[in-house]
Amino acid sequence: MELQSIKNRFGIIGNSAGLNHALNVAEQVANTDLTVLIVGESGVGKEIFSQIIHSLSARKHNPFIAVNCGAIPEGTIDSELFGHEKGAFTGAVDSRKGYFETVNGGTIFLDEIGELPLGTQARLLRMLETGEYIRVGSSKVQKANVRVVAATNKDLLELTYQGKFRQDLYYRLSTVPIRVPALRDRPEDIPLLFRKFAIDFAERYRTKAIQLDNNANNLLLSYKWPGNIRELKNIAEQISVLASDSQVTADVLQRFLPQASDRTASMALMPASGSYGHQHDSLNDTERDIFYKLFFDMKKDLNDLKQLVFDMARGGSVGMSGQGLEHLMPAKNYNDSNEHSNPIVATNYLPGNPLYYPQPDQLVDHHEEVEETLALSDREKEFIIKALRKHKNRRRDAAAELGISERTLYRKIKEYDIKD
16 A cells, blocks of 8 residues: 555655654554554554554454553553453452453554553563463463554663563564654654644634744744644644634744743753653653652742742731741750841740841841752652542542552552551
């Protein structure tokens, strides 16, 4: 099948060399039974490549199923993939087929393969090597003829060095790797994609299709698109709905792009990372999300504290008693010869004296820093406990509040030994 025919059939837009190469590899490998590993950042469209491979293969009339490995709790993923017998665990009131059994003869797409627990990785390796699997709670070996296409936005080889991913499974999965390029690596495709999304949303919302002027188009190309095609589509939809004029200028577009200051603050917390497969983040996505929440909470507290001190310096009306600064300054021994060296603290502790409001230069000259622990694990555990209490130990609601998957929350509860 010609490359353009594949693009038309699956709605793929773009003519960059990286995209065309990935499509050529997918077409060539489709009519085999080789295992394929699709690599690319989040939002680049990895799932569409799995559909292309299945649709162009001899299995196209058989079942196809896409499974997000990161969305299934660790305690149930073996049952989801391989099935279970009645009574295998609490709640297993009946026997159940797993995905590999239900799509026998077809193709299974395992997205976020790097999130699989090590035990499940061993089961999957056996399935890939021999076509055999065992249901949870059973001793009977069963067979299935299923082609596996996997995808990840992580560096699996790096995870093998960290002991988080089996090396033998990595080499078994990556028989044929397909690398889907990030949107910033195919800038010539960005205006085409934006125009297509703008037309689609104009039809959906029955409005006039938006158009970018030259400056807005240049801004579109200069933005790095960390969310890739998914982010581009979201912004096109926002502008289609909210823009007052169909002719979009750079100033209008800028309002819909994440602010540079916010992105800089976020990047300051992240270790340097280059292209995929070179340098790698030391924090996973879940830990980074919690770290960001901690950072911005601390930033807000610091701003509140600054405002309080400046109001006091100006003699503003701050509703505080004579002991109001006890929360800001540590207690000292005021019986020594330097008891009045710090006017803020000294007058605060002299009987009968009103609260003293120093000048701003005194605030700068006489201050002490109270060091607070910034251990990520302590803050992470604290957030998890608060979320569980807030939602009365309903883990699904707590996970949604924290912005993480239920499986990740389950793992963190075990890691920190959090009791219900």
